[in-house]
Every structure is written in C-alpha cells, then in structure tokens.
Amino acid sequence: MQTVVTEVQTRESDITAIAHQPPVQDGVPAAPSTDPATARAALGTMWRIRRFEEAVDDLFARGLMHGTMHLSIGQEASATGVCLALRERDAITSTHRGHGHCIAQGADLTRMMAELLAKETGYCRGRGGSMHIADVATGNLGANGIVGGGIPIAAGAALAYKMRGEDRVVASFFGDGATNEGAFHEGLNLAAIWDLPVVFVCENNKYGMSFSTEFSMAVPHVADRAAAYGMPGVTVDGNDLDAVHAVAAEAVDRARNGGGPTLIEAETYRWKGHSKSDKNLYRTREEIAEWRERDPIVAFETKVTESGLLTAADITAARDEATDAIKAAVREANSGTDADPGDLLDAVFAPVDAAPLASSPNQDVTR
Amino acid sequence: MQTVVTEVQTRESDITAIAHQPPVQDGVPAAPSTDPATARAALGTMWRIRRFEEAVDDLFARGLMHGTMHLSIGQEASATGVCLALRERDAITSTHRGHGHCIAQGADLTRMMAELLAKETGYCRGRGGSMHIADVATGNLGANGIVGGGIPIAAGAALAYKMRGEDRVVASFFGDGATNEGAFHEGLNLAAIWDLPVVFVCENNKYGMSFSTEFSMAVPHVADRAAAYGMPGVTVDGNDLDAVHAVAAEAVDRARNGGGPTLIEAETYRWKGHSKSDKNLYRTREEIAEWRERDPIVAFETKVTESGLLTAADITAARDEATDAIKAAVREANSGTDADPGDLLDAVFAPVDAAPLASSPNQDVTR
C-alpha cells in the first residue's frame, strides 16, 4: 500500500504539466479547436498515441516485442476528446485496445513502453503487458483483457465516489462488441438505478474482431441501447475531436452534478487489424481506405490551421515532439532492467502486515 | 434416449385431450372469452394451477413436502394465456415459479405432484423437485432454479427449429428480476440478430424477491428494454387472460412466420411470499389486498358469465373438476414409490452405448 502512496506523490509534478482541460467560459468548456493551449495539448496527445502505436507495431514486426497487441490507430480522437473532458482525480476504465486511453490520461510514455518491453520499470513490472497496462496515478483503473470487464468496475468506482460525497467521475471505455456482453447490461443498469457518476464511452469501430455491428446487434446504433436503462444515449462522430469533447463534457458535467450516467457512442474505425493475427478478411480495402481519409488527426489539424488558431509550424512541432518523445521512450525503456522472475509467488497477494490499512490513507488510484 | 421416445408415444393420447388452441377465424385466433370450449379449457387450466399450488402450500405447511417452493397464485392468467397461444410441438422454458407453466402446457398433475413429493414416479424421478420440474413431452424444456437461466436456452431451441426449417416457436417465461441479468441481454440479442422464433414473456409481478422494479430498473416498463434489441415490446395486463392471449397470439404468429422475437411484459402479482421464508416486509398489506381484488380467475369468470358464454354451473364445474383432479393427483402421487438413492452415480451421464444416436430419432422434447 505504501507503494501507491509514494507513487501518487512522485507523479504529481509531472501530471500538472499536462494541459488537461480547456478553459470554461459561461459554464461551458471551450471546444479544443478554439483555445490554442488546449488545441496544442490535444494535438500532442493524439500524435503521442499515433506514434506510440506505430512504434509498438514496428517493435512487434521486428520481433522485439512479445505477446499480442491491439492498436487504436485511427481512433485517437475519442480517447483524447473524452479524457480532455475529465478533471484531475477523475478515473477511467480501459480496454484491450487501451494505449490511447492511457496516454490521453497523461501516463508516462517510457513506463508504458517499458511495460510492453517486459521491463521491471514498466507500469506493471512486466507482469501485465499491453492488455493490462495502467497508470493508477493518472486515474487509470486498468486496461482489461476481458471484453466488457471494465464496465461494472467503473460503476463500482463511481459508487465509491458517490458514497463518499466526492464530485468525481469515471469514464468507462469499451468497444461495440462489448455491448453484447452481459457485463454491459448489468453495469449500465447499476449505474442507472444508482444515478452514478459514470460516462460510458463506446468506441464503435464497426467490428468486434471480425463481426460487424450490422450483424451483432439489431439496432442501428449502440446509443439506442441507452433506452433500456433510462439514460441519455448519444452518437457522435468519433473522429471529430471537438464533437467528442463536447458530448463528453456535457455527460461528465451531468454525472458530476448528480444527473447520472450517459452512454456515448463514438463512431470511429481502426486502421490496423484487430491484432497481429488478423488477415482482414471481413472488410474491404475500400472501406479501410475510406476511413483513412477521415484521419482524426488530419481533420483536427486542418480545422485549427484553417481557422488560424494554430500555424503550420505549431502542427509540425506537435508531431515532431511526439515523434521525439516516443523515440526517447523506446530508448529509455530499453535500458531498463528486465522483469525479474524471482518474486512471482510473493507478488500474488498484497501483504497483510505491510501497513495496517486503517492507518493508511484510502487506496485511491488517482492523482 | 429410448426412454424419451417411448415417453412421447405414451403421452400423445393424453395430450390431444387438452383443448389447446382457440379456433382461428380470419387468421386471428378467437379470444378465449368468445369460444365456449376454449373458455372452459382455459378456466380449467387456471383452476388447476390455483388448486395445485394451494395443495402444495398446504403440504408444505403440514411438513409433508420438503425443500422450497415458489407459488404463482395470482399469476395464472399469464401462464394460461401464453400457452393457449402455442401449438402442439411448440416449446417453453420456465422458471423457479414454474408450476403454472407446466400445467398450462398440459403436464400430468399426478406426475408433477409425485415429483414434488420426491417420488420415483415424478417427472424427474425425485431428482429435480419444484425448481426443475419439466414434462418434456409437452414441450417444457424445464423449470430453472437460475434466474434468467432459461432465456438463452430458449433462443437455442428456437435456433434449432429455425435451422431445421420447422415452424415451431418457443415461449420463454421469466420474471421482472431476471431482466437485470446478463443472460436476458445476451439471450434477447441472439434471438434478435438471428430472427429466432421466440416469444419472451416477462411475468412482471413487481418484485424480484424483495426488490421492487421501481428500484431495480430505471425505465418504467420491462417492455421498454425491447428497444435495445430492435424487437417489439408490449406491456399487457397480465391478469386479463384475453389480453395476454391476444398479444401472445400475435407474437407467436410473427415468430412462426419469420418475423422474429417479441418481448411481452405481463403485469401481474404474486399473492404469496417469494418463498417459504418470506416475511413480506417489503410490501404493504394494502398492496396485496388490492391485487387480490384483481384475481385473474374471478375476472375471467365474471367476463364469461356476464357475456353469457358460460353459465354459473360451468364455472362451478370447472373449479370442482380442478379441485377433484388435484385431490386425486395428491392421492395417487402419494401412493408412488419413493425416489431410490441406489442409482445416483449411474444417473449422472446419459449412457453412451444405450442407443447409437445416429440411428435414433432426434431428441425432440415435445409431443
């Protein structure tokens, strides 16, 4: 338990460096495309996600990374837009396709990369890998290898905040495929009946692995499912950062003020296969090409340069900084020590005697 | 497997004795209250359910019955109305509160009572008891001790019928509480995307054990949940036999003709406690009294006598016949031999060598 506490303290300084929320005017948070600092930060986040995953793709291809991986390239706006709408001390639950969420919450790229490279210096000491990556200090309650696994967990965290009278919110990410799991139904129902401060964010990238949403559900939109829980459901262009941010900000605000949960469906697309073993037999080249045209990063760059908010130089700088940051992260991560098999058995249980829990602060996985 | 086949044959004659479906005029089945034979049969069924459960209640109270029990007294119209809308060779899945469904499908009262009295002559040879009672020959795929357990099973049976091109329908009974289980969500979604011939029948008796639907879900009606699956959802007065039958007949017809599933919510009430251990602390005497006023049997009797369809003598006869039938069932059941602990281990697996499956007819649990 002590570890957690120390962790929170060391991380504090880094995190405040991350421009998180756009300024609020007349109670409404400004669109990212209208505030230069926010626009720059958001663009930086999206590029960090993109470059991080390109690096991961490359490391896997060269046999330098192990296991499996699920890339969110093409989906950067939904992670970024939602997390931009959160405050410090809010939390998220993430998925198997979770690098973007983790980065958007402000995790350290080196420790993320170190985790994927199976280093002791990684966020999970090499025990978790890509599918379980989490920086608890930035409020990430964990990626999850189980489709839908994070949904009831998000409801539970929100319940804790509500019971303690804290005005904190949980954003729970999941895919379209996850909405067919019982966990989705039960988690949303609990959040609805208890008016919990959760925002359910479905990143609808049209497929659960190979199975199209056209066949996996009998309603046109995931958001239609909100009706079963008496909560607002809204579909948004998940590749439009401003649009995602706007619906998320509204939902977060409602959640924070006791208005209960919302189901957001962000329509987006993954450019890459589901995982390394995907031969893309279930979708057409044309469809992929069409969505690549709708690159969320390019769209945002075009918008903010056309409006004159940022210059071409700002754009280049954002991209280059991200590129450099990832390169540095790979380099530094690589120099970390490998995860050590020595204490596997000790690591199974949290020690009972380490710190009497009553005298320790609440375990509280956010900055 | 041979047993099943024999079973089907011996039962055939009894079952045709049960007036099952009302006559169809202009493609629409007549309301039970408009056809004397149907009205008589339906009333007989409702009384058999009522009397059967009263007898069970009494046997428990006197310590002559073991285990636990869940009575559906007050809910007779929904079981009766739905099963009346089914044809021979259609199937049902039932619940922990399943005596009514079993009787409405035409099961033999003596074998039911024998089961509850833990006799070798019971439907399940005393192995199942009340919570697992089933007469497979009348298409009952089983009561279920697991809340929501029968829902995906119903979808699977319907899938089998559809794949084989048979025009058979499955009605799946469950309570309001069951609609909060993941199994409900997953079962309805499968039925929806595969356009399966299932009718989902929620007997909304306002409580899942002690928990009111007011608190267990955030929508006014269970039927509202149909929207998440793109299927019709309809709420009906579950104590009005004609009304239940009408919506069920429409849904069954749609299912049989390839129109896919329907979610029916039959609003009703259980007069008795959830089970023997219920102290009724969660509901008021007034509420119970109010619903007792809305007795589905009395309502139907009033309707058909006021309309002149049946005479007071018909009514008395229906009730007395049921009373006598139950008395006879208890008597006969009691004279059966007790279930025998001898073959417990042999009964775990169906024998592999008994009959080569390829040469046996399909296992097919309906008359």
Added chain:
Amino acid sequence: MTATLPQTETQAESRELTYSEAIREALAEAMTADDRVFMLGEDVGVYGGAFGVSGDLVHRFGKERIRDTPISELGIVGAAVGAALAGMRPIVEIQFSDFTCQAMDQIVNQAAKIHFMLGGAVSVPMVLRTPLGSGTGAAAQHSQSLEAWFAHVPGLKVVMPSTVSEVKGLLLAAIDDPNPVVFLEHKLLYRTKGHVPAGADRVPLGRSVVRREGADLTIVATGIMVSRSLEAAARLADEGIEATVVDPVTLTPLDEAPILDAVRRTGRVMLVQEAPGHVGFMSEIAARIAGSSALYSLEAPIKRLCGLDAPMPYAPALEAAMVPQLDDIVVAGRALATQEA
C-alpha cells in the same frame, strides 16, 4: 496481525449467538469502525438476506451501506471490485454459491488478478460472502460446494468457517485483508449456536486448527463436516478409537503443517468433505500428505469420504445419500482404524 478496528475489549466476555448472528455482529462492528466498509447484495436490505444474515442491519446503517441490488451477480461483484479499487471495503453477498458462476469473470479474471497484473500498484480489498452446501432440499442449482474452484485460483483467499466462535473473528480478519477473500458459509451452520467473543478480536486467516487430539487416526474435515467429524470422533472414542480432527479453516493459503504433523502421529488419515470428491479440495490434502515425508508414516491408504460425483438431487433420501453423514464417518473411521497395516 493487521487490524482495521481497535482491539480494546477483552476476550473474556462472550455470549451465545448463532452463526448468523456472529456474522452480523462482525458486519456491524466493521461498519461502525470504518466508513469504507459497506455491504451489497440481493435482498440484503429490508428482506434481511436470503438466509437472514444481514437481518436488521439496514435499519442500523441505512440503505446506502446495506445496499439492495438487482439480480445481477456479475454486475455487483464487478461493482465491488471497482469500489475496492477506489478505496472502499465492500462486502458482497451472493445468495447461493451456485450463482458465483454468474460472476466468475469478475471474481477470477478481475478481483483475483488485478493486484498481480498491475505489478502491485493496487489491491482489491473485498470480501465475497456466500452460503454453500446441501441439506435444505434445494436441489442441484442451489446446493453446490465450489470451494475447490476458488482455492485453485491464485490471488483469492478462501475461508470456510466451521464454528460459531470463530466466524466473527475470521470475517473481521477477511475485511481487514487487502486481498479479495471468498468467505464460504455453510447453510446448515447458520442456526447453530456457540460462544462468541464480544470484542473485535481477529482470528487470523491461514491457520489450520486441531479441533481434537487422538492417536489412532487423523480426520481432516471442512465446513459442515467438521462438527460431523467431531461427533463421529466422539462415537469412535466410545469404542476406544481416538481420532485427531484437523480443520484447515483457510483453504488458500493453506497451513499444511498441523495436518502433516497429525498424520505423522496417527499414521491413518480420513479426509471428509461435502463436495464431490473428484478434483476436490481433499484431493489437495491427500496430495500434500503423499508429497511429503508424512507419506512414510502412513499405515493405510488415505481414505477420502466425499460427496458423490453427481449433481445434488431433490429427494430428501437422495440428498442425504449424496454426502457423508455421521454414520458414514463413524463406519469409515472404524474401518480405517482397524485395517491391517
């Protein structure tokens, strides 16, 4: 031993309570002492719990902390995991242990693994209480004993309290524990009575208890089989056969030493559980004995007396035939003790 609650009162004071009351007392004391502790489950509120364990707690602690839930086992266990991650101390009740099947993903893939998967950054301090066992005529979907499953999952602690006097202290220790603890209560114990310390004394997890000493035979038993075995041992003693009875109490992490010691002293072992024998918890006890030097002390094959490998039937005679009864234990114990070495 870690303690959330102050350990002020003396152990001297004790009252006769039922097993249910002792559990309820632990719940009440933990909630009084620590705001983070709360309880959720189906019908735990005004109904008082399917087996009456929560009783009147909702009136003392309110609906927020004695939280009725919809019938959604997966959802509520998941909610407990999330609440634990966010700093609470949830206690979730599953009405019958059979319904943990609905929640297995959250129990096994989430609660048990999160601490390890996240490299120790967080833990999941929650307790999952659930009644198991047969004897009530509830048949195959309401009578299972699934302790072997939980014990096999690394990351879960598993407790099977067999006595009224310890159940309170064990539950308090489980609530203290920073790890997920599965707390398995036998239905037939709920109404049994015993002396319970008035204070908040913990009974530490992970300690096997020798309930009786005897030189001829060791009986290892869990749950409801502990009292049944003690009764059998008393009967055997009348015949001059003295049995040691060991109760592991905590199945994971298992304290094997007292068991192995007893085997070394007695040379003969009988393992008694209610659950079906095949790949059950007692298989592990047999494997521990046969895998240690205690093997060399064995004077006869290890006798397992377990539930039959069948689903639980409804008929009372069949239900009784399914699991070891007092007479079965006496007969098997006598046979074992008198068997030629």
Added chain:
Amino acid sequence: MTATLPQTETQAESRELTYSEAIREALAEAMTADDRVFMLGEDVGVYGGAFGVSGDLVHRFGKERIRDTPISELGIVGAAVGAALAGMRPIVEIQFSDFTCQAMDQIVNQAAKIHFMLGGAVSVPMVLRTPLGSGTGAAAQHSQSLEAWFAHVPGLKVVMPSTVSEVKGLLLAAIDDPNPVVFLEHKLLYRTKGHVPAGADRVPLGRSVVRREGADLTIVATGIMVSRSLEAAARLADEGIEATVVDPVTLTPLDEAPILDAVRRTGRVMLVQEAPGHVGFMSEIAARIAGSSALYSLEAPIKRLCGLDAPMPYAPALEAAMVPQLDDIVVAGRALATQEA
C-alpha cells in the same frame, strides 16, 4: 463404441496434419455425416477462428452451420444447450478458456445438470471446445488452464487431447457422446504435426494412455506437458533412467487403472501439469494413488511439478518460469529417481 458417422475407411491411411487441421477435419466430417452438427462461436466464420481452427469451414458449410456470434459467451453456450435439447449437436468454441468464466452458469448449472435434474428424460449432447494454456505472452486473462474446475463438475466429460494423432478421433467421440463434453485444446499444440488416420475412427473417451514404458519412474502428465515429459523421459533415458509416461487424456471420467498399475511397477511418481498446483487436477491423481493399494509401492513421496500458484505474467522470462519446462522435468525426474527410498 457409439458412432454417429459410418466407420468405413481403413485405419491404414494417414496423413501428416497439424493439430488444428486434425480438429478441422473432425468438424468437417461430423458436419458432412450428420445434419444436426453445427458450430458456433466468436469469429469462427470468415475470420477462421481466433486460432485459425475453423479455417475455411464457413466456405464449405455456410454461415448457418459455421455460425459467427456476438461477444456473448453466456448467451452462446446457453444457445448451444437449448439447441442440444431440441435435437441438434452443437459445438461451441470459446476463444480462450478464460472466457468460460462468463459462461459458467450455462456450463455448470445447466448443461452439466439437466440430464440428472430431469431424471434422465433428456440429455445435452454438446461439445465446448476451447484453447487453454500459456506460452503466447497473452498474460493473466488469456492463459489459464481451468481443467480442474471442469473435472470437478459432475455431469461434464472433460478431455485434454495431447497428440495430433488422437485429437480427431477424440473430437468425433465427443460429438457422438450424448453428454456435454468440454474439449480442452492447448494453444501451443495447434501448430504441432503428427499422423492422423484418414477415416472416421473414434478414439473412445475415458481411456488413459501409457505413452512410454520404463521401470524407474512414472510420470503422469496432461496437455502440453505430455510431449514435454516424453522429451524429458528421452533425456533421462540417456542417463539410464527409464520412465513410464501416462497421459489420462480424459480427466472425467478418469481411467485410473493404468496410472495405478504404472505406480505399482515403478514405485516413484511425478505428476506434471501446467495449471497451478493447489487443488489442481494432479492433486486428484496423487489422491487416487495414495488412496489405493498403490500407496504401498511408493518408494518416495509423490512429486508434483505444476504451475506456480500465481496468475500468468506477461514478461517472457516470467511466463516461462511459471510453468514446468523441459529442464525442470528432467531435473525433478532425476532427483526423484535417484532419491534414497
């Protein structure tokens, strides 16, 4: 032996196939021979299955019979139960055995018990195929070996095919069987090659196989540990230590005689499994030995060499350290064989 399919072809013909191909061949032959057989699961259609097992079957049998499903493990296993009750022969694939946790209610409370609960009036002829095990860097939620759970559930048959040459015949026998069969395929076996009979010969369930004879030591191993143990046995043979290797193949119902016989002949036993040892399947094997007269033949304590009692880590070195490797088996085998009696 019961047969759904005609047993015309001769056993002589055999081709080299991979384990995946052999499974696919069984699926195809069963579907060709019997209209009732169909397959459902996530991504079994055009994707060809998460591990490529169904491959091109959707093109040969169509989308109805090679049925892609939403991500709804509970729902699809339930649908298989219902289809089986209604006269079909469903084969359901769960992508990773970890996700059987989602479906446990339908597997355990429904499929396994319906035949018994309904007094034998119906049976549930279905096969649940699922890959288990580690070795792919997929970490704690995608690498479990849960065979002990299934084996502990009365009413389920549990098969763990360890060889390419038998997997086809075992799957055909599983499809024939009128009971629910859990068919556990190790991921690392999928690409291994072996000779497979061309015909539809069944390999009956419920028979342990002695894979190698040797007088010094008995190794009992399951799944991926069978080939690893055979390799270790070959190495030990180079040192003059001769091991018998027994593979139970079917965990429930277990054919214990060949194991006990081998123990009687060799006096020393090592039990090797990938799953964590605590309350695992090999605990049962140890219990069977120690519970029989084979006990008297033991010259040393029964050695269990199992996965560590921890969740599966991601890092390759840690993942490897978690489960018995070739060297571990050799070292432990040597120690056991040379231990003083």
